[in-house]
Amino acid sequence: MKVSYWQLNIIILTILLSIWFLVSFGFGIIWSDHLDEIRIGGFKLGFWFAQQGSIYFFIVIIFVYVFLMNWLDKKFYSESKKTFQDEG
Amino acid sequence: MSLQGLTYLFVGISFAIYIAIAIWSRAQSTSDFYIAGKEVSPIANGMATAADWMSAASFISMAGLIAFLGKDGSVYLMGWTGGYVLLALLLAPYLRKFGKYTVPDFIGTRYYSKAARLVAIICLIFISFTYVAGQMRGVGIVFSRFLEVDINTGVVIGMLIVFFYAVLGGMKGITYTQVAQYCVLIFAYLVPAIFISLLITNNPIPQLGFGDKIAGSSTYLLDKLDQLSIELGFNAYTENSKSNLDIFFITAALMFGTAGLPHVIVRFFTVPKVSDARKSAGYALIFIALLYTTAPAVAAFAKMNFIDSVQEVEYKSAPAWFKNWEEIGLIAWKDKNNDGLINYSSGDALEGVKPSYIDERGRYGERKLLNLPDISNSNEVYIDRDIIVLANPEIAKLPNWVIALVAAGALAAALSTAAGLLLVISSSISHDLMKKILMPKITERQELFFARCAAAVAIFIAGLFGIYPPGFVAQVVAFAFGLAAATIFPALFLGIFYKRLNKEGAIAGMLSGLIATATYISYFKFINPVLNSPDNWLFGISPEGFGFLGMIINFCVALTVSSFYSKPPNEIYQMIDEIRKP
Numbered sequence: 001m002k003v004s005y006w007q008l009n010i011i012i013l014t015i016l017l018s019i020w021f022l023v024s025f026g027f028g029i030i031w032s033d034h035l036d037e038i039r040i041g042g043f044k045l046g047f048w049f050a051q052q053g054s055i056y057f058f059i060v061i062i063f064v065y066v067f068l069m070n071w072l073d074k075k076f077y078s079e080s081k082k083t084f085q086d087e088g
Numbered sequence: 089m090s091l092q093g094l095t096y097l098f099v100g101i102s103f104a105i106y107i108a109i110a111i112w113s114r115a116q117s118t119s120d121f122y123i124a125g126k127e128v129s130p131i132a133n134g135m136a137t138a139a140d141w142m143s144a145a146s147f148i149s150m151a152g153l154i155a156f157l158g159k160d161g162s163v164y165l166m167g168w169t170g171g172y173v174l175l176a177l178l179l180a181p182y183l184r185k186f187g188k189y190t191v192p193d194f195i196g197t198r199y200y201s202k203a204a205r206l207v208a209i210i211c212l213i214f215i216s217f218t219y220v221a222g223q224m225r226g227v228g229i230v231f232s233r234f235l236e237v238d239i240n241t242g243v244v245i246g247m248l249i250v251f252f253y254a255v256l257g258g259m260k261g262i263t264y265t266q267v268a269q270y271c272v273l274i275f276a277y278l279v280p281a282i283f284i285s286l287l288i289t290n291n292p293i294p295q296l297g298f299g300d301k302i303a304g305s306s307t308y309l310l311d312k313l314d315q316l317s318i319e320l321g322f323n324a325y326t327e328n329s330k331s332n333l334d335i336f337f338i339t340a341a342l343m344f345g346t347a348g349l350p351h352v353i354v355r356f357f358t359v360p361k362v363s364d365a366r367k368s369a370g371y372a373l374i375f376i377a378l379l380y381t382t383a384p385a386v387a388a389f390a391k392m393n394f395i396d397s398v399q400e401v402e403y404k405s406a407p408a409w410f411k412n413w414e415e416i417g418l419i420a421w422k423d424k425n426n427d428g429l430i431n432y433s434s435g436d437a438l439e440g441v442k443p444s445y446i447d448e449r450g451r452y453g454e455r456k457l458l459n460l461p462d463i464s465n466s467n468e469v470y471i472d473r474d475i476i477v478l479a480n481p482e483i484a485k486l487p488n489w490v491i492a493l494v495a496a497g498a499l500a501a502a503l504s505t506a507a508g509l510l511l512v513i514s515s516s517i518s519h520d521l522m523k524k525i526l527m528p529k530i531t532e533r534q535e536l537f538f539a540r541c542a543a544a545v546a547i548f549i550a551g552l553f554g555i556y557p558p559g560f561v562a563q564v565v566a567f568a569f570g571l572a573a574a575t576i577f578p579a580l581f582l583g584i585f586y587k588r589l590n591k592e593g594a595i596a597g598m599l600s601g602l603i604a605t606a607t608y609i610s611y612f613k614f615i616n617p618v619l620n621s622p623d624n625w626l627f628g629i630s631p632e633g634f635g636f637l638g639m640i641i642n643f644c645v646a647l648t649v650s651s652f653y654s655k656p657p658n659e660i661y662q663m664i665d666e667i668r669k670p
Contacts, residue, residue, distance in 0.1 A: 006668055013177055020173045024166045024343075029336050036326070042299035042308030047326045050162035051154075051384040052295060055169045055377050062176045062370040069181075070363055073670045 005076045012068050016061050023049060023057040094492035095234045102272050102496045103249055106503075109268055110253030110261045118536050121258030122189040122515045124358040128263055133364075134371025136266035137355040139273065139500070140508035141168075141372070142379055143219070144226025147273060147501035152476030154387035155394075158317070158325040161387065163338045169373060169380050170339070171346025174577075176369030179347060180356040182584045184365035185667040189357065190512070191350040191576065192520040198583040200660060201591040202525055207598050209516050211575045212350045216509045217549070218568040219351075223509070224554025226502040229474065232416060234495040243554035246503060247547055254507045254514075255543045262507045263358060269500035274378055276497020280481040280490050281382045284389045287484055298385035302392075313388055316395055321434035321465070325391070330630075331622070337633030345569030345635055348577030350516070351508040362670045390476045393483045398430045398469065403452040406430060409482035414455055417445065418472035421454050422461045425468075428452055435465025443470050506550060514542035567609055570631075574601030574638025582646060587664050593650025601642030608634045 027035055032046030040048065089097070115121040128136070146168070154161030186194055191212060196205025224243055231242025253261040281294040289309060291297035302309050313325040323329040330338075346352065355372075356365045397407055403421060410430075413419040420443035421430060428451075438459035448456040461468075478498065481491045518539035523530060530538070575598045582589045582597075609631045612619065622628055629637060 009668075016177060017173070020170065024170050025336060025339065028162060028166055029332055029339065032328075040299070042301065042310050044310075044326055047159055047310070048299070050159060051165055052298075052381055054166050055381055058169050058173050059370065059373050059377055061173050062366075062373055065177055066363075066366045066370055069366060069670070073363065077670060 005072060008072055009069070012065065012072070016065055020058065020061055024054040028054045089488070091488045091491055092234070092236060094488050095495045098489075098492045098496040099235065099499060102268075102500060105268050106249060106253060106265045109264045110257045113257050113260045113264045115256070115258035115260045115536075118189075118519070118532050118539065120260045121536055121539050122357075122519065123354065124258075124260040124263045126187075126358060126360055128358040128360075130359055130364045130368035131371050132263070132267050133355060133359050133368040135270040135375055136263045136358075137352065137368065137372035138375035138379075139266040139270035139504035140355055141352055141376060141505070142273065142501055143505035144223050144498065144502035146379065146383075147277065147498050148226055148229070148477050149474050150477075151383045151386040151390060151480075152473035154384050155391040155476050156473055158323060159328050160330050160335065161384070163335055163342060165380055165384060167339045167342025168346055169376060170343040172369055172373040172376070174343060174347035175352065175356070176366055176373075179353065179580055179584070180365045180369050181362045181670070182667045183353060183580070184356050184359065185362050185669070187357075189354075189519050190515050191353055191580070192516055193524070194583065195576075195579050195594070196520065196524060198660065198663070199579075199589075199591040199594045200657065201595065204579075204591055204595050204598070205520055205524060207595060207602075208576065208579065209520050211571055211598070211602060212516050213513055215349065215568045215572050215576075216351060216513045217553075220506055220509045220513075220546075220550040221553035223502045223506040224550055227499060227506075228554055230478070230495050230498045230502070234492070240555050243551055246499070246506075246554070247551040250503055250507050250510065251544065251547050254510050254547065255540050258539065258543075259354075259358060259511055259515075262504075262511055266504045266508070269504040270375060272500040273497040273504075274375070276493045276500070277379050277382060277386075277477075280484070280486055280494060281386050281389075283486050283490065284393070284480065284484045285385065288389050288392060294382050294385035294389075298388055309388060309392065313392060316392075320395070320399075320432065325388070331628055333628055334622070334630050334633055337629045337636045339633075341573050341633045341635035341639075342569050344573035344577045344639055346572075348572035348575070348580070349568075350572075350576065351505075351512045353580075354512055354515075355508075386477065386480065390480050390483070393480070394471075394476075395432065397483055399432050400429050402428055403430055403454055404428065407483070409479050412482075413472075413475055413479060417443065418475045420445070420457055420459075420470040422457055422459070422468050422470075423450070423452070423454070424461045424463070424466060430469060431466055432469045433465065433467045435467045436462045437467045437470045438462055441470075510543055510546045510550060513546045514539050517542040517546075567606070570605045570609055570635030570638060571602060573635035574605040574642055578639055578642040578646065582643070584664065584667065586647075587661055588655060589646060589650050590653050590656045592653040593646040593648075596649040597642040597646025600645040601638045604641050605635055605638035608638075 028050035032050055035046035036044040038045040119125050150164055183194060192205045192208035195208040227246040228239040228242050231237050232239045253265050282292055285294040285297035286292055289297035289300040290303040291300045302312055310326055317325045359365050359368050410419060422437055439462050440459055444458045445455045446458050450456050481494055518535055522538050523535050579594055579598055612631045
């Protein structure tokens, strides 16, 4: 079975948004107190995720998305302009 | 050169730059005016978005809030950055592909309905005005403290500057001034932060100094803060005091609210290609993160510095900044135990919280207060959280030019956000209300004229908010984010990802989200503020976090109502297929 552009897009979104949820709501809030038992320098890990780490991850998530989508755009929409593959 | 002279110089130079840019980038057409002719590069747009986004609240108030909230303050850090992931992944590329001018434009077209467009316009105007009011107050504070002009004169000067480049340049003028404003504001934020980080921890990078040891000792800064906070009767700095559920909801409401804020969304209409819209969201977040990862460090340094420099110091020999801010009315001291020392601890110093002064001096030269002391605790200091960032360089005894720079930065932050907001207000009125609903026959020239008039009127109203600040400004910020999360975000998200949603479902969803959120927030903030405590909240969700529940209500209502009515017309299906292609 051939996977369409849109389906691949949804798969990418789901994976990246799961990471988004994990680093902010997961590590920064829900499991933050448990992570606090681990220390990196002066930071408790849960506190670090809540005030620093989640933000760094957000940036990485967006740029991974940019990279994957550019690759996807190229795969489906570049040279083969005559036959749009996603509609087949 | 004196502090005041330097401040005039820095503010004057930055204003001159903004005006020069405005003249250079005048808008010629409605496309220029609304979306800068779609020719802004992704990096420039990223900077403009960052300046647009980072308001007086981010620049002036956020670090102060975090300093007093400790770990609870994370809701702002995660909430106001995490929304950009949602924007980049779920909205920006598709809305750019749609290729029109405004947010109500998308909602009106996608749901083939003037009623839907009207609901969107109402939400947009409400959200944006709420926000503008806060910016003008920020301008007023900076002018009165650093330039020693009357707050009202300050607001009028701010209005004139914004008027000049927003009315003349439209989105094009605003975009390029915002790029300049970003540079001013980030420089002004980072310089004192680096100085203070060096001072306290010997580490030049605030993000790392924050987790480092205090200079000349073997104690980590955060451990010391935890210890001091507990000694003074506060919660430990690195621990939450709110419930996890409430923190979850507030963070979510701020994230989804951010993704639904019209003045941020339209920024992604200004880039040439869909791939640029994605990239530009990434750049925007980098530029925003520079400030947002510095803010919690500044908060920790400031708290440390503040406690160090006033705790148990004799009022007579208190530092000059303490007395300067007392003159402005943002610090107050009530000597509860008559020992002449400043005693700072948890709890409100005064009955009625906010100080009201009388025109007399106390034994030590302090301003006398009408308020009775709050005798349930021993705290003697009232400090307005808004002054932490502004006072920080003074507290750390940094050179005058740094203080002057911070004043220019705060003005850049307030003005750039105000301009962006005024633009979405004016374009939703001239384009969506006039052109698309009331007077479809007007020409482009006339529409441009209306856009400029609407911008002028909006600036005038915003200025009035600054001169006569409604007492409820701080309270209604929850409103702006809550409403954006409960109305605009779901309408856009479902519009792109769920083809079957028809106009009946979308309108019912937006209205129920709007009404539920507005009712809940008004009830606890205005109608019955005494009841505003966790015991009375629905499921323990504070009004600040209710927008997320409003969003869930919107989704449920929209999907249910939609299933009772017929499918959207075929053109809509085609249109959605079209925007899903890059």
